[in-house]
Amino acid sequence: MNAFHILQKELLGISAVWWREFKVFWREKSRIVSSVVQPLMWLFLFGSGIGASLSVGDVTYRDYIYPGVLTMSVIFGSVFFGLYIIWDRKLDVLKAVLVAPVSRISIFFGKVIGGCTDVLLQVAILFAFSFLFPSVNPWGIPKALLILVVTSIALVSLGLALGSLLESLEGFQVISAFLIFPLFFLSGALFPVDEKLPSWLHGLVKLNPLSYTVDGVRGALLGINTYPFLMNLGIVTFFAAAMLVLGSILFSRMK
């Protein structure tokens, strides 16, 4: 078998895993619905509520957090998708896949692409609601989508990396409390990142790679940003590359 054939089989393997993830996603309609309804509640219930007595510059608070809530959907959707392999392993669903003549790396990439597809479909639905947010510039959607895709790659990989390490679902709560929520709160998704912040909080936000996603998306959709778009994209891409490497190593070593 030559290199071309090997590559072809690996690609077929990647697409097989992707196909499976998509089937599962499509079949669990309730999950799609809840994954869209939750961000909408953040926007309309939380955003409108706080927004009644607060606005950021000349943008209503509800519009202001729209980029942040998109990022939130990506964070939660991606990490949980990755962590879901703990459950797959418990049910032995992965076992038959892992003994197939496809490299672990390909299975990992199939999962990453599958997870990104799920998350992006959710984000696409949220973009469909963008007309309800008057400050959002629809021409910025492609740029926002680009940086969200890269973020999703990073976070699905992170979820898979953690899922490979954890043996039981108990670790799930810990990760949720000590990793996902801090990543979300410290990304500036819900508040402006400026000199008004206490310095310790400002420092933590700057260390969080997801702050650059929020800044990038906010810049693209609302024209409010601290850093240039390419710098944001560069940082998030670097984060994604690191997570891909980490995830593929841990996934390959998984028992």
Place this chain on the structure above:
Amino acid sequence: MAIIETRSLVKTFGKIQAVRGIDLAIESGEIFGLLGPNGAGKTTTIGMLCTIIRPTSGQGMIAGFDVAKSPTQVRRKVGIVFQDPTLDTILTGRENLQLHARLYGIPASVRHLWIDEMLALVDLRERADDLTKTYSGGMRRRLELARGLLHRPAVLFLDEPTLGLDPQTRARTWEYIRKMAQKENTTVVLTTHYMEEAEAMCDRIGIIDAGRIIALDTPQNMIDMLGGDIVAVRAPRPPLETIRSLPYVSSLKTNNGELEITMKSAHLHLAELLSLIPQVASVEMRKPTLNDVFIKLTGRDIREDGAENNGSWVETIARYKQRGK
């Protein structure tokens, strides 16, 4: 040439030697049974042959490929049916096979045809488009068999294929295994606790105990090795010397007043034997089983160890690691 060959295959987990040097040669088309108590090393051996567990030393070859050096090629050549169900229950039966077909690189042009063929073979055509979580235990097992054979492997490994199934489903599952093995001339390597099944199904059997193969032969030869049928007679004063001197009697032993005679072709000689023993109170004749072979070889009953684990790889490895500490 043998399709499976191992040379002093060894696996150690920590300080525990799970497999202590196995030499095997299994011919193409054979149905080969690995028989032994829990913890004997059956699952570990199969795990090494299908590249799930890395051998500590020694060599295993499948269809000319080394299990340690060319795992991907070996994986293409083997099908595996695990002891615990591993179906994707959120997919339908057909989708499970489609996933498998893609993972094994079956060309799109024949994918549908092969899947339909396999579904027909295991009588699951009508239920093919139902989610597998609605399947019964027997149906799931059948779908797993179909999946294991879908990519037309040279060797099919079955780890306790009938464990946990009711007797009727068990019998049918064996029918399917036999049918499929014949159809594709697939070599089948299986492990089982059920000795009657091993006896009826397998061309050859390797008895494995404490990580070593202690006997390797056809089931019939193994049983013949015991020296024939077992006849148990109760009588007050049996003429022991006369019986021992009979040409067809291979051995004789007494326990609590019962005389246990191992003899060749008991159905031909029983009448003559009984005519030599006065005042026979009771006679019992039975065919020896592989369990008798196992007892003869090890002095223990194969089922003695009980079912302390269900033999899954993860559990097996975890157990060895525990003990190794």
